[in-house]
Amino acid sequence: MENFEVIEGNITSPKGFLASGVFAGIKKAKKDFALIYSEKKANAAALFTTNKVKAAPVLLDMEKIKNGEAQAIVANSGNANACTGQKGYEDACSMAFMAAEKLNIDKDDVLVCSTGVIGVTLPMDKIAKGIELAVQNLSRDGGKEAAEAILTTDTFTKEIAVKFNIKGVEVKIGGIAKGSGMISPNMATMLSFITTDADISKSALNKALKDTVKRSYNMISVDGDMSTNDTVIMLANGVAGNPTIDEGTKEYQVFYNALLYVNKHLAKQIAKDGEGATKFMEVNVVNAPTEDDAILASKSVVNSNLVKTAIFGEDANWGRIIAAVGYSGANFSQDSVDIYLKSNKGLIKVCENGGYVPFSEDKAKEILSEKEISIVVDFNAGKYEALAWGCDFSYDYVKINGSYRT
Amino acid sequence: MENFEVIEGNITSPKGFLASGVFAGIKKAKKDFALIYSEKKANAAALFTTNKVKAAPVLLDMEKIKNGEAQAIVANSGNANACTGQKGYEDACSMAFMAAEKLNIDKDDVLVCSTGVIGVTLPMDKIAKGIELAVQNLSRDGGKEAAEAILTTDTFTKEIAVKFNIKGVEVKIGGIAKGSGMISPNMATMLSFITTDADISKSALNKALKDTVKRSYNMISVDGDMSTNDTVIMLANGVAGNPTIDEGTKEYQVFYNALLYVNKHLAKQIAKDGEGATKFMEVNVVNAPTEDDAILASKSVVNSNLVKTAIFGEDANWGRIIAAVGYSGANFSQDSVDIYLKSNKGLIKVCENGGYVPFSEDKAKEILSEKEISIVVDFNAGKYEALAWGCDFSYDYVKINGSYRT
Numbered sequence: 001m002e003n004f005e006v007i008e009g010n011i012t013s014p015k016g017f018l019a020s021g022v023f024a025g026i027k028k029a030k031k032d033f034a035l036i037y038s039e040k041k042a043n044a045a046a047l048f049t050t051n052k053v054k055a056a057p058v059l060l061d062m063e064k065i066k067n068g069e070a071q072a073i074v075a076n077s078g079n080a081n082a083c084t085g086q087k088g089y090e091d092a093c094s095m096a097f098m099a100a101e102k103l104n105i106d107k108d109d110v111l112v113c114s115t116g117v118i119g120v121t122l123p124m125d126k127i128a129k130g131i132e133l134a135v136q137n138l139s140r141d142g143g144k145e146a147a148e149a150i151l152t153t154d155t156f157t158k159e160i161a162v163k164f165n166i167k168g169v170e171v172k173i174g175g176i177a178k179g180s181g182m183i184s185p186n187m188a189t190m191l192s193f194i195t196t197d198a199d200i201s202k203s204a205l206n207k208a209l210k211d212t213v214k215r216s217y218n219m220i221s222v223d224g225d226m227s228t229n230d231t232v233i234m235l236a237n238g239v240a241g242n243p244t245i246d247e248g249t250k251e252y253q254v255f256y257n258a259l260l261y262v263n264k265h266l267a268k269q270i271a272k273d274g275e276g277a278t279k280f281m282e283v284n285v286v287n288a289p290t291e292d293d294a295i296l297a298s299k300s301v302v303n304s305n306l307v308k309t310a311i312f313g314e315d316a317n318w319g320r321i322i323a324a325v326g327y328s329g330a331n332f333s334q335d336s337v338d339i340y341l342k343s344n345k346g347l348i349k350v351c352e353n354g355g356y357v358p359f360s361e362d363k364a365k366e367i368l369s370e371k372e373i374s375i376v377v378d379f380n381a382g383k384y385e386a387l388a389w390g391c392d393f394s395y396d397y398v399k400i401n402g403s404y405r406t
Numbered sequence: 407m408e409n410f411e412v413i414e415g416n417i418t419s420p421k422g423f424l425a426s427g428v429f430a431g432i433k434k435a436k437k438d439f440a441l442i443y444s445e446k447k448a449n450a451a452a453l454f455t456t457n458k459v460k461a462a463p464v465l466l467d468m469e470k471i472k473n474g475e476a477q478a479i480v481a482n483s484g485n486a487n488a489c490t491g492q493k494g495y496e497d498a499c500s501m502a503f504m505a506a507e508k509l510n511i512d513k514d515d516v517l518v519c520s521t522g523v524i525g526v527t528l529p530m531d532k533i534a535k536g537i538e539l540a541v542q543n544l545s546r547d548g549g550k551e552a553a554e555a556i557l558t559t560d561t562f563t564k565e566i567a568v569k570f571n572i573k574g575v576e577v578k579i580g581g582i583a584k585g586s587g588m589i590s591p592n593m594a595t596m597l598s599f600i601t602t603d604a605d606i607s608k609s610a611l612n613k614a615l616k617d618t619v620k621r622s623y624n625m626i627s628v629d630g631d632m633s634t635n636d637t638v639i640m641l642a643n644g645v646a647g648n649p650t651i652d653e654g655t656k657e658y659q660v661f662y663n664a665l666l667y668v669n670k671h672l673a674k675q676i677a678k679d680g681e682g683a684t685k686f687m688e689v690n691v692v693n694a695p696t697e698d699d700a701i702l703a704s705k706s707v708v709n710s711n712l713v714k715t716a717i718f719g720e721d722a723n724w725g726r727i728i729a730a731v732g733y734s735g736a737n738f739s740q741d742s743v744d745i746y747l748k749s750n751k752g753l754i755k756v757c758e759n760g761g762y763v764p765f766s767e768d769k770a771k772e773i774l775s776e777k778e779i780s781i782v783v784d785f786n787a788g789k790y791e792a793l794a795w796g797c798d799f800s801y802d803y804v805k806i807n808g809s810y811r812t
Contacts, residue, residue, distance in 0.1 A: 053732030053740050053760070083728055085741070085761040118725025119762045225712045225726070226733040305711070306631045309804050319524025320631070322489055326459030327632040334459050335491070354459070355491040356525045395801045398715055 004258040007172075009161030010143035014172040014197035016040055016239035019142035021149030024130030026078035026116075026123060031149035033130030035099070036073040036193055037138055041109060042237035043202045044070035045209040049230035055082035056092040057112040058229060064096075064111055065233075068202040071106075073193055073233055074099045075113035076130060077150050077178070082118040082228040091122045098128055102135040113191055113231050115178065116152055147176035150191050154178050158269040162258050166251050169242035171198040175262045179222070179270030192217065192232040192266055198255060199238035200245040207247055208256050209234050216263035219295070219388040221303040222274035232263075271389040276396030281311055282374045285330075286385040293330040293379070294386035300328030301375060301388070308393035311373055316341060316364035318350040325377060336380040343370035410664040413578075415567030416549035420578040420603035422446055422645035425548035427555030430536030432484035432522075432529060437555035439536030441505070442479040442599055443544055447515060448643035449608045450476035451615040455636035461488035462498040463518040464635060470502075470517055471639075474608040477512075479599055479639055480505045481519035482536060483556050483584070488524040488634040497528045504534055508541040519597050519637050521584065522558055553582035556597050560584050564675040568664050572657050575648035577604040581668045585628070585676030598623065598638040598672055604661060605644035606651040613653055614662050615640050622669035625701070625794040627709040628680035638669075677795040682802030687717055688780045691736075692791040699736040699785070700792035706734030707781060707794070714799035717779055722747060722770035724756040731783060742786040749776035 012019050016039045026032040046065045048058045064070065074095055081088050092112050100107035114122070137145070147157040161174040177192035200208070213232055238244075245251045272280045283301045288294035301307055304324040310317040318339050325332065339351035345367045350359050367373070418425050422445040432438040452471045454464045470476065480501055487494050498518050506513035520528070543551075553563040567580040583598035606614070619638055644650075651657045678686045689707045694700035707713055710730040716723040724745050731738065745757035751773045756765050773779070 051729060051732040052736075052738070053728050080725070083725060083740075083757070083761045085759065088761075118723075118729065119757070121762065225710055225729065228725075228729050228732060304631055305803075312804060317524075319486070319489060319634075322459050323457060323524065323631065323634050326457040326634060330458075332458070334489075351489070351525070353491065355489045355494075356527070393804055395804050398718060398799055398801050398804060 003254045004162045004164035004261065007161050007163050009174055010147060010159035010176050011036055011174040011193055011195040012140055012143035013161035013174040014195045016197055016237045017195045018138040018140055019146040020134045020137035020139060021142065021145030022130060022133040022137055024133060025126045026076055031145065032076055032078045033134050034075045034146040034149035035134035035138060036146060036195065037103060038071050038235055038237040040237045040239060041069055041071045042235040043068055043200065043205050044233065044235050045206045046231065046233040047209065047213050049227055051226045051228050053083065053228045055080050055114060055229040056084055056088035057081055057114045058231060059089060060092045060096065061111045061231065064108055069109060070111050070235060071109040072099060072103055073111045073113065074131060075150050075191060076127060077152050078116040079114060079120055079122055080116045080118050080229050081114040081122050084119065084121045087121055091124055094124060095127055098131045102131055111233055115150065115191055115229055118228060143174065143176060150176065150178040152178065153275055154273050156273055158266050160262050160265045162262055164254055164258050166198060166242040166245060166254065169240055171196065171240040171242055173258055173262050175266050177266040177270055179273060190227060190230055190270065194234040194262060196236045197238065197240035198236055198245060199240065199242050200236045200255060204245055204247045204252055205234065205236050208259050212256065212260040212263045215260060216267040219299065219386065220267045220271045221299065221390045222271065268389050271391055274391035276394040276399065277391030278394050279311055279392040280372045281390045281392060283388045284374060284385065285377045285379065287382055288379045288384045289331055289382035291384040291386060293332065294384050296328045297325045297330035297332065297377060298386045298388035300324045301377065302390035305393055308390065311368065312392035312394050314365055314368040316350050316361065316368060321375060321377065322351060322354065332379045332381060338378040338380065340376040341367050342374040342376060343367045343372060345370055409660045410568045410570035410667065413567050413569050415580055416553060416565035416582050417442055417580040417599055417601040418546055418549035419567035419580040420601045422603055422643045423601045424544040424546055425552040426540045426543035426545060427548065427551030428536060428539040428543055430539060431532045432482055437551065438482055438484045439540050440481045440552040440555035441540035441544060442552060442601065443509060444477050444641055444643040446643045446645060447475055447477045448641040449474055449606065449611050450639065450641050451612045452637065452639045453615065453619050455633055457632050457634050459489065459634045461486050461520060461635040462490055462494035463487055463520050464637060465495060466498045466502065467517045467637065470514055475515060476517050476641060477515040478505060478509055479517045479519065480537060481556050481597060482533060483558050484522040485520060485526055485528055486522045486524050486635050487520040487528050490527045493527055497530055500530060501533055504537050508537055517639055521556065521597055521635055524634060549580065549582060556584040558584065559681055560679050562679055564672050566668050566671045568668055570660055570664050572604060572648040572651060572660065575646055577602065577646040577648055579664055579668050581672050583672040583676060585679060596633060596636055596676065600640040600668060602642045603644065603646035604642055604651060605646065605648050606642045606661060610651055610653045610658055611640065611642050614665050618662065618666040618669045621666060622673040625705065625792065626673045626677045627705065627796045628677065674795050677797055680797035682800040682805065683797030684800050685717055685798040686778045687796045687798060689794045690780060690791065691783045691785065693788055694785045694790045695737055695788035697790040697792060699738065700790050702734045703731045703736035703738065703783060704792045704794035706730045707783065708796035711799055714796065717774065718798035718800050720771055720774040722756050722767065722774060727781060727783065728757060728760065738785045738787060744784040744786065746782040747773050748780040748782060749773045749778060751776055
């Protein structure tokens with residue numbers, strides 16, 4: 001039973017948020033500049049890539065987010081502003097400064113994101129044009145356009161909104177994200193922007209974001225490569241007017257559940273839209289001794305090239321699944337592991353007590369012929385579980401990435 | 407300056423070793439059963455997969471190797487005898503027992519290896535036939551046939567032999583290996599068998615094998631998946647009659663250098679024959695603060711799907727290289743990293759001080775058009791280096807692994 005309802009919408013569904021997405025000429029033809037703006041200064045939390053090589057906007061935002069406040073996010077696609085040295089950092093600062101001027105707010109309240117090719121400095125004239133156009137186009141319906149403007153090799157926009165009640169007051173959470181490539185299961189979101197009109201304390205917002213990211217974006221993998229630009233930012237402007245949500249309360253739990261749903265939805269959308277993906281893959285490790293063991297094992301399976309190619313080939317090669325569990329670092333006993341394959345076409349056990357169990361190859365093939373495949377690994381050793389999401393590995397993945405820059 | 411000479415040959419080049427490779431019907435048509443036999447009981451050392459899911463022969467050999475002695479190795483391809491439970495373990499014991507009977511040696515001196523599909527029990531009638539045929543066919547020229555018999559999706563045999571002097575006595579080291587898929591950079595050899603007629607103490611043999619494996623098999627990656635069956639076994643029968651080699655001596659260093667060359671050669675052959683590989687890739691991290699930092703960084707780059715697809719596409723996408731260094735866990739400063747691409751067509755710098763440096767895309771394309779590509783990452787921060795080897799990621803990798811079982 002969920003205490004929230006999914007509604008049509010995105011980051012501009014919560015009250016007090018405006019957004020826009022425009023074409024500034026950084027990409028060849030598609031929208032490439034997004035702006036998210038809160039009418040009121042918001043509490044803000046963010047998580048960033050753990051890659052040692054961090055893009056300039058990540059380095060800048062890590063400073064800006066320290067006071068737990070922000071009012072706007074400017075983001076461009078088509079250029080990551082990564083490995084661009086001092087010039088890149090200054091460009092990121094300029095982006096924030098120019099946007100602050102146009103919005104008439106403090107530059108320290110503007111967060112900056114970039115995504116695209118690494119190692120090329122930003123075309124600042126186009127960035128300036130993007131900011132100008134984006135501010136002009138800010139609107140209460142602009143969330144969808146912002147979602148479009150942050151895409152790179154993505155094939156569809158990722159958006160969601162939910163509503164729920166906090167002590168009788170309706171509040172909303174909305175989100176947009178982009179993913180597609182360089183998606184690894186350690187702070188793996190690429191860009192994700194979440195807004196809420198809920199009034200929530202800075203510490204509660206931080207904790208909710210951190211704990212939900214662990215169980216959403218950090219559980220997806222497209223290719224095992226960790227980006228230099230991964231960023232999740234959440235703004236909470238309090239415009240809904242509910243009593244402030246604090247940690248350890250029933251209201252916090254309601255907020256947490258709704259936020260987890262939003263982040264899981266966006267994470268799964270990113271996995272579904274993985275480069276070259278033809279199938280969506282969910283790995284569910286159940287009855288593990290600890291949640292961390294379940295997380296390690298499920299991420300290892302979802303990240304295995306051999307599992308991914310087997311799913312692409314619709315081959316019930318469970319030996320690769322148990323091998324990936326084996327090198328995951330998870331604590332488990334091989335002799336008690338059962339493995340199941342599941343889809344809309346049914347469920348089949350393919351491994352029992354860590355070994356061979358007779359099963360119908362025809363039935364397995366039928367199950368694997370679906371677009372959404374679930375792999376269930378039962379440790380039979382505890383009460384914890386984890387879910388990880390990814391996609392198969394296709395010829396198109398190789399094609400897309402063999403010629404990304406050229 | 408090397409103190410050894412590469413000669414034509416393999417595991418039967420050292421004195422006192424016989425081998426054979428025969429067809430027992432485990433695979434459809436090709437040779438599938440190998441036997442290596444030392445006329446004299448040998449000192450033995452071995453390293454095994456660190457996967458928690460270990461095949462039956464690995465579990466058995468881990469026991470057998472404890473006394474540091476062995477006289478024969480029996481190995482089949484076409485079936486990994488992994489995830490086969492108690493029955494699988496008993497089958498591995500039977501393999502050793504049957505071979506010992508036919509060879510008239512102690513069963514505890516027979517090591518057992520299997521490679522192939524996971525999760526299917528061994529066809530013991532065919533194994534028995536393989537042992538019978540293999541013993542009948544043992545010969546001083548049988549090394550090449552043994553090398554053939556251990557192959558699975560490999561496209562060529564991996565063999566080498568070297569000779570050198572220990573206090574005026576000529577000694578030899580020979581080796582064969584198989585690889586191709588499920589090759590990950592943590593005890594990544596698949597099967598490798600090394601023989602020597604040198605007289606060397608058990609402890610020196612152990613140390614030499616362990617230290618050379620770290621710098622050879624453990625530095626290759628085809629797909630990042632770690633097998634359940636990876637095994638390196640080395641037998642030293644002392645038939646050459648040299649004074650016993652001990653640790654810490656000049657002779658040990660000569661032996662170590664020759665063994666390192668043998669293991670590096672076989673490891674590189676495995677990387678060159680990676681499933682679907684069209685290009686061989688060497689990653690050399692230089693001027694690192696420690697060897698471990700250089701190892702972490704070079705393995706991360708060689709293992710990156712995005713680097714591998716870029717090399718396949720002949721695209722000088724250095725951003726992916728520095729990103730892979732960034733998430734490797736290596737200690738380095740981004741601002742001092744330089745990156746070069748190298749091949750028979752020349753050398754080009756593509757990244758300076760962690761950022762963009764102007765370079766000719768045409769020259770880069772020309773360099774990357776070669777079959778053997780070297781990526782050099784200079785940390786400019788110390789005196790240590792590491793070499794890692796792998797291959798590109800092609801359409802054929804997906805094809806081979808989309809339909810491996812079926």
